[in-house]
Amino acid sequence: xxxxxxxxxxxxxxxxxxxxxxxxxxxxxxxxxxxxxxxxxxxxxxxxxxxxxxxxxxxxxxxxxxxxxxxxxxxxxxxxxxxxxxxxxxxxxxxxxxxxxxxxxxxxxxxxxxxxxxxxxxxxxxxxxxxxxxxxxxxxxxxxxxxxxxxxxxxxxxxxxxxxxxxxxxxxxxxxxxxxxxxxxxxxxxxxxxxxxxxxxxxxxxxxxxxxxxxxxxxxxxxxxxxxxxxxxxxxxxxxxxxxxxxxxxxxxxxxxxxxxxxxxxxxxxxxxxxxxxxxxxxxxxxxxxxxxxxxxxxxxxxxxxxxxxxxxxxxxxxxxxxxxxxxxxxxxxxxxxxxxxxxxxxxxxxxxxxxxxxxxxxxxxxxxxxxxxxxxxxxxxxxxxxxxxxxxxxxxxxxxxxxxxxxxxxxxxxxxxxxxxxxxxxxxxxxxxxxxxxxx
Amino acid sequence: xxxxxxxxxxxxxxxxxxxxxxxxxxxxxxxxxxxxxxxxxxxxxxxxxxxxxxxxxxxxxxxxxxxxxxxxxxxxxxxxxxxxxxxxxxxxxxxxxxxxxxxxxxxxxxxxxxxxxxxxxxxxxxxxxxxxxxxxxxxxxxxxxxxxxxxxxxxxxxxxxxxxxxxxxxxxxxxxxxxxxxxxxxxxxxxxxxxxxxxxxxxxxxxxxxxxxxxxxxxxxxxxxxxxxxxxxxxxxxxxxxxxxxxxxxxxxxxxxxxxxxxxxxxxxxxxxxxxxxxxxxxxxxxxxxxxxxxxxxxxxxxxxx
Numbered sequence: 001x002x003x004x005x006x007x008x009x010x011x012x013x014x015x016x017x018x019x020x021x022x023x024x025x026x027x028x029x030x031x032x033x034x035x036x037x038x039x040x041x042x043x044x045x046x047x048x049x050x051x052x053x054x055x056x057x058x059x060x061x062x063x064x065x066x067x068x069x070x071x072x073x074x075x076x077x078x079x080x081x082x083x084x085x086x087x088x089x090x091x092x093x094x095x096x097x098x099x100x101x102x103x104x105x106x107x108x109x110x111x112x113x114x115x116x117x118x119x120x121x122x123x124x125x126x127x128x129x130x131x132x133x134x135x136x137x138x139x140x141x142x143x144x145x146x147x148x149x150x151x152x153x154x155x156x157x158x159x160x161x162x163x164x165x166x167x168x169x170x171x172x173x174x175x176x177x178x179x180x181x182x183x184x185x186x187x188x189x190x191x192x193x194x195x196x197x198x199x200x201x202x203x204x205x206x207x208x209x210x211x212x213x214x215x216x217x218x219x220x221x222x223x224x225x226x227x228x229x230x231x232x233x234x235x236x237x238x239x240x241x242x243x244x245x246x247x248x249x250x251x252x253x254x255x256x257x258x259x260x261x262x263x264x265x266x267x268x269x270x271x272x273x274x275x276x277x278x279x280x281x282x283x284x285x286x287x288x289x290x291x292x293x294x295x296x297x298x299x300x301x302x303x304x305x306x307x308x309x310x311x312x313x314x315x316x317x318x319x320x321x322x323x324x325x326x327x328x329x330x331x332x333x334x335x336x337x338x339x340x341x342x343x344x345x346x347x348x349x350x351x352x353x354x355x356x357x358x359x360x361x362x363x364x365x366x367x368x369x370x371x372x373x374x375x376x377x378x379x380x381x382x383x384x385x386x387x388x389x390x391x392x393x394x395x396x397x398x399x400x401x402x403x404x405x406x407x408x409x410x411x412x413x414x415x416x417x418x419x420x421x422x423x424x425x426x427x428x429x430x431x432x433x434x435x436x437x438x439x440x441x
Numbered sequence: 442x443x444x445x446x447x448x449x450x451x452x453x454x455x456x457x458x459x460x461x462x463x464x465x466x467x468x469x470x471x472x473x474x475x476x477x478x479x480x481x482x483x484x485x486x487x488x489x490x491x492x493x494x495x496x497x498x499x500x501x502x503x504x505x506x507x508x509x510x511x512x513x514x515x516x517x518x519x520x521x522x523x524x525x526x527x528x529x530x531x532x533x534x535x536x537x538x539x540x541x542x543x544x545x546x547x548x549x550x551x552x553x554x555x556x557x558x559x560x561x562x563x564x565x566x567x568x569x570x571x572x573x574x575x576x577x578x579x580x581x582x583x584x585x586x587x588x589x590x591x592x593x594x595x596x597x598x599x600x601x602x603x604x605x606x607x608x609x610x611x612x613x614x615x616x617x618x619x620x621x622x623x624x625x626x627x628x629x630x631x632x633x634x635x636x637x638x639x640x641x642x643x644x645x646x647x648x649x650x651x652x653x654x655x656x657x658x659x660x661x662x663x664x665x666x667x668x669x670x671x672x673x674x675x676x677x678x679x680x681x682x683x684x685x686x687x688x689x690x691x692x693x694x695x696x697x698x699x700x701x702x703x704x705x706x707x708x709x710x711x712x713x714x715x716x717x718x719x720x721x722x723x724x725x726x727x728x729x730x731x732x733x734x735x736x737x738x739x740x741x742x743x744x745x746x747x
Contacts, residue, residue: 003542010538014529213525217583220492220519221542223511424495 003222007230008237011205015238025245032186051095051123053113054088056081058102065134071123074098085114098127105138180389181362187312188358188386190243194316195351195381198239199323202232203340206331206419215423224420229412232324239320240313247309311388311397318404319381322411323347329415332422333435343432354379358386365390375400377407414439443506445470445594445625446491451500453486460486461497462649468627468642473620475640475657476629477736479744482646484629485522488598491627492519515544518587522598522629524580526571533567536586543590550589557585561611576603584612588619595619597628601635613639633737643736647744661733664742667707668732669716672700675724683723688716700727 015021052073057063058081066074077084081099088094095117101110111131113124140148209215218227330343357373364370365387374384374392380400388397417439446468453461460483468474476484489495491502493514502509504516527535533554540550558564561581571579580603588595600616601609616626616639630636636643636657643660645653653660668691673680677695680703684690688711692704707716720726734742 006538006541010527010530014527209525209527212528213521213523214527215525216494216521216523217519217525217539217586218542219494220514220517220521221539 003226004230004233007222007227008234011231011234012237015201015235016241021238021242025242028242029246029249052093053096053098053127054084054094055098055100056084057100059100059104061138062100062104062131062134066130069126071126089116100131104131105135108132108135180391181365183308183389184361184365184386185358187308187389188355188361188382190312191316191319191382191385192351192355192358194239194243195319195323196348198235198320199327199347200344202235202324203327203331203344204337205231205235206328206423207334207337207340210332210423211336219423224423225416228325228328228416228419232321232328232412235324236317236320240317243309243313243316247305247312251305251309308388312385314401315381315385315404318401318408322377322381322404322408323351325408325412325415329418329422329435332415332419334422343435346432350378351382354382357383361386361390365392371396375403377404380404443470444468444503445505446627447503447506448487448491449500449503451487451490451497451502453483453490453495453497459649461490463500464646464649464651465500466644466651466654468625470625471620471623472625472642473616473640474625474627475636475643476627476646477631477633477636477643477740478629478646480631483649484646485598487646488519488596488627488629492517492596515590516593518543518590518592518595520583520587520595520597520600522602524576524583524603526579526583528570528572530571531567532569532571532574532582535571536582536589539586540589545590553589554585557589561585577605577608580604581608584615588615591624593624595624595626597626599630600628601630601632609635633735633740636736645740645743653739653743657736660739661736662731664739665731665733667709668704669707669713670702670704670728670730670732671720671726672702672728673720673724673726674700677701677703677724680720680723683719684716687711687719704732 050070050073052075054075054077055063055066056077056079063074063076068074075094077087077097079087081097084097088097096113096115099112099114101107104110108131111128113127145151209218215227222230326347327344330340330347334340334343354373357370357379360367360370361383370383370387373379374387374396381404384392384397384400418435444467446466448464448466451461451464452459464483464487466487476487478484486495490497491509493502493509493511504510504513530538536554537547537550540554541547545553555564558567563578563581566574566578566582571582574582584600587597595616597616600612604612613635616628620626628640640657642656643654644651677693681690681693684705688708689706690703691706694702696702705716707713717726717729720729
C-alpha cells in the first residue's frame with residue numbers, strides 16, 4: 001500500500017505541477033465556450049457588408065415587394081437585361097443582377113442571378129425566399145378569397161411543447177429535451193476527451209518508463225501490479241482534479257456569475273420555472289422564447305448540476321480505470337509509440353462507437369441502441385453520462401456502474417499479467433496473438 | 442563462512458531458448474563475487490532470478506539459507522545494466538522517491554542522501570533535472586540510490602560500463618569500502634582486470650551453464666599448471682644438476698653477467714618450499730614466483746573449450 005501511494009504521489013505531482021496542466025485546466029472551458037459560440041460569431045462578423053443587387057423585373061410583380069435589408073440592397077432598373085448587364089459591368093459596388101422572367105408566377109424557375117463574384121448560400125436563400133413569398137401570395141390572390149391576409153395571420157401558430165418530469169419528487173419540475181440533450185452532448189464529448197487523452201497518457205507513460213529502462217529499477221523494488229495500479233490511480237486523480245476544477249467553475253459560474261449578469265426579474269422567472277410555474281406565461285412576460293427559459297432554468301439549477309457532476313465523476317473514474325488498464329497493457333507490450341498503432345485501434349474503436357451513439361441521444365434518449373450501449377461497460381461511460389441529463393431511472397445507472405466496475409477489475413487483472421511479461425520484452429513488435437498467450441502464461 | 446545466496450539448480454527457459462540450464466551458485470557472505478561470461482550467456486537472467494524479478498522454471502534461490510521471500514528484496518540493492526531514471530524529474534526528488542520505495546523514511550532518506558552527495562561532491566546537482574545530466578552523472582546518482590538503504594547484498598550488473606577510468610576507480614573503492622562495512626557484493630562484468638583487483642570469488646557462465654566457480658586465487662592456481670619462475674645470479678649448470686629429478690625445467694635464459702631466469706614445472710605433490718630451498722642453496726636467488734594466468738586468459742580459454 002505504501003508503495004502504491006508513493007507511486008500515485010509521483011505520477012500525480014509530475015503532471016499536476018506542470019504549467020501545461022494548469023493552462024489546459026483553465027483554458028479548456030474558455031475554449032469550449034469559444035467553440036460553442038463560434039457559429040454565431042462567424043455569422044456576426046462574416047457578410048457584414050450590404051450587397052447591392054440590380055433587379056430587372058419583366059413581370060412587374062416581384063420588384064415592388066422586394067425588401068432591402070442589412071445584407072441586400074435592391075436597386076431597380078427599367079432597362080432590359082442585356083443593357084443592364086453591360087451598364088453594371090464596371091460598377092464595383094454592384095454585386096449582381098437579378099433577372100425575373102415575365103411569367104414568374106406560372107414558372108417559378110424563371111429567375112436568374114448574375115454575379116461577378118461568388119454569392120453566398122445565405123444570400124441566395126433570402127432572395128429566393130422573398131420571391132417565393134411574392135409568388136405564393138400572387139397565386140392565392142388568383143383564388144379571389146376575401147380577407148385572405150387576415151385569415152392567413154390567424155392561421156399562423158407557434159407551438160412550444162413544455163415537458164414535465166413526473167418521476168421526480170419535486171412535483172413536475174420542468175425539463176427541456178433540447179437543453180438536456182445539449183448538456184448530454186457536451187458531457188459525452190468531455191468523457192470521450194478524457195478517456196482518449198488520459199488513456200493515451202497512461203500508455204505513453206508506460207512506454208516511456210520501458211524505453212528509459214526505469215522499470216527494471218522499479219520492478220526490483222515494487223511488484224508490477226503496484227506499479228500499474230499506482231500509475232493508473234495517479235493519472236485518474238489528475239483527471240478527477242481537472243473535472244473537479246471544471247465542475248467547481250461551472251457551479252460557481254451558474255450560481256454566482258449568471259444571476260449577476262441577468263436582470264433581476266428574469267431570475268425571479270427562472271426560479272418560478274424551477275418551482276414548476278407555467279413556462280409559456282412567464283416567457284411571454286419576459287419576451288423570451290419558452291425553450292430559452294426552460295434551458296436557463298435547468299442550467300441554473302445548482303442541485304441538478306451537483307448531481308450531474310457527481311455522476312460524471314463516478315463514470316469517468318470507472319471508465320478511465322477500465323480504459324487505462326487496457327492502454328497500460330498495450331504500452332507494456334510495445335517498445336515505441338509507433339508500434340502501438342495496431343493495438344490502440346482495437347481499444348479506441350468502442351470509444352468512437354460510443355461517441356457516435358451519443359449523437360443519437362438527441363433523437364431519443366431511450367432508444368434500444370442507446371439503452372444497451374449505456375449498459376455495456378466499454379461504451380457505457382460515454383453514453384450513460386450523455387444520457388443522464390435527460391433523466392434516467394436509478395436502476396439503470398446503478399446496473400451500468402456495477403457492470404463497469406466489475407469489468408474494470410477483470411481488465412486490470414489481465415492487464416497486470418500482460419504488463420508483467422511485456423515490460424521485459426524488448427525486440428520484436430508483439431501481435432494480438434502474443435498478448436493472448438501472455439494472458440494465459 | 443555462511444552463504445548469503447544459494448542458487449540451486451536454476452533453469453529458466455524463454456520461448457526461443459534456455460537462458461539458464463541447471464545453474465548452481467553459492468555466494469559467501471562478505472565476499473565480492475564476480476559473475477563472468479560472454480554476452481548472452483545468462484548473467485543478467487541469473488541476477489534477475491536472484492532478486493526475484495523473474496521466477497525460475499526449476500530450482501530455487503535461498504537467501505540466508507531459507508527460500509527467498511518478497512520482503513528480502515529490501516535487503517538487496519540492485520543496479521541494473523540498463524540504467525534508467527525518470528528523465529523529467531529533479532535529481533533530489535527522484536533519489537528521495539526511490540529511497541522511500543526501498544523502505545526508508547523521508548527524513549532518514551534525506552539525511553543519507555545529503556551525506557552521499559557530499560561524498561561524491563555533487564551537492565549542486567540536487568535541483569537539476571535528470572535529462573540535463575550526462576550519462577556518467579546519472580550513473581553516479583543511480584549508484585547512490587542503489588546503496589542508500591544499506592542493503593546486505595548489492596548486485597551490480599556491468600557497473601563499470603560507461604564510466605571513465607577515474608570514476609571507475611572511485612566505484613571500485615566504493616565497492617571495497619561497502620564490503621569492508623559488511624555488505625556482500627555481486628557484480629557481473631567483462632572487465633577482467635577489475636575482477637583480479639576486486640573479486641575474491643567468481644563464477645563463469647557460458648552458454649547457460651556454470652562452467653567455473655570458486656575463489657579467484659584457487660582458480661588461477663589451478664589453471665596455472667604449477668609453473669614457477671625464478672631469477673637468480675650464479676652458476677646455471679650447478680642449479681640444473683641440483684634440480685635434476687625434482688622438477689622439470691621448461692625454459693632457461695642464461696645470462697653469465699647479470700640475472701638469469703628459469704621456468705620450472707613443479708609436480709603438484711612436490712613441496713614447493715623444498716624446491717625453493719634447493720634453488721636458494723645452489724644460486725643466489727632474487728625472485729621466486731608462481732606464474733598464474735590472468736583472468737583474461739582463463740576466461741577466453743574456458744569459453745573456447747565450452
